[in-house]
Amino acid sequence: MKRNSIKIAVSTGLVLLAFVLSCSKKNENAAVPTTSCFPDITFSSISDDLILGRQIDSQIVATPSEYPILPRAQYPVAYSHLERITNNIKNSGKIGNKDKLSWEVKIIHNDSVLNAFCTPGGYIYVYTGIIKYLDNEDDFAGVMGHEIAHADLRHSAKTMTQQYGISMLMNIVLGKASQGQLAQIVAGLSSLKYSRCHETQADENSVGYLSATSYKCNGAASFFEKISAAGGSRTPEFMSTHPNPDNRVANINAKAKELGCNTTLPNPISQYTEFKNSLPK
Ligand SMILES: [Zn+2]
Structure with a gap:
């Protein structure tokens, strides 16, 4: 009996140790600590996000005048670079919903x-212009x-919930929405x-x-620095809700400093040049 008690104690201890180790391992891969946003609600579950995204994607593909998708069959090299870069980030171990989202990437030729x-x-769409x-x-x-x-972080579902309301989005998920409602959402996407x-x-x-990843961690700042230096007459999504790109550069660099991550070593430029050269001229 005594030996059994010891066995039980040891195995209970091992289970506890395994639990503690798994918790500490989980913490290493925990989502990036960021600013909290309130209110931060979405219309439904992540599986509904997927259905909504798939419906929106079908509508995008069916609207080539607005969203001319670069055909994958004709531009396999461009898509392989885009997917390689996306996978490098996806496999960072920092994406909370990595296994729950579609991560389909498409290039829009404009x-x-x-x-x-x-x-x-x-579902992510990238214009040839920014590449x-x-x-x-x-x-x-x-x-x-x-x-x-x-x-x-489900920002598009949260923002659409605020902009269009729960019932309209649920109608789309349930296949009850009019074509006009779906078209309205797609027209306002970018x-x-x-x-x-x-x-x-x-x-x-x-x-x-x-x-x-092996990328310099403050790469997002470069876009703002470049567009700010050029005078910034075009206002893409990245700048649309923030009046001062300098603040964003400072905030991105402060986060990099806080995380102590690499901000200097660029990857070889040759692969990116190949990516750009694989796009239509
Ligand atoms: Zn944004």
Whole structure:
């Protein structure tokens, strides 16, 4: 009996130790600590986000005049680079909803638009304009980290809930919405106004995600620095709700300092040049 008690005690101890270890391991991979936003509600569950995102994606694909998607079959090299960069960030161990979202990426062929956006469910769209505008892969990874954060933190579902209301979004999820309602949402996608707090969270999470990759972690700041230096006559989604890009650069760099992550070593530029050269001229 005594030996059994010891066995039980030892095995209970091992279970507790395993639990403690798994907790501490989990903490290492915990989501990036960021600014809290209130109120921060969404219309429904993450599986509903996926259904909504899939419906919106179908509508985007069916609207080539507004969203001319670069055909994957004709541009496999461009898509392989975009997916490689996305996967580098996805595999950072910092994405809370990594296994729950679709993470489908599409390129929109419009060189005059410096933008990227995401929809509920983790569908991400990147314009050729922003890929060509940026100088290296680390800076582009910063932008992708920002969009991946909007998806991971469900910002588009939360913002759409505020903008369109729960019943309209649920109608779309349940297949009861009119074509006009879906078209209305799709038409407003690239100008969806996130709150300043959501933008701050996306910037901070971009740094946090990239801190666990080989990219320099403050890549997101480069976009603001470059557009600010050029006078910034075009206002993409990244700048739409924040009047002062300098504040965002300072905030991104402060987060990098707080995390103690690498801000200097750029990846070889050659792969990014190949990415840019694989796009239509
Ligand atoms: Zn944003």
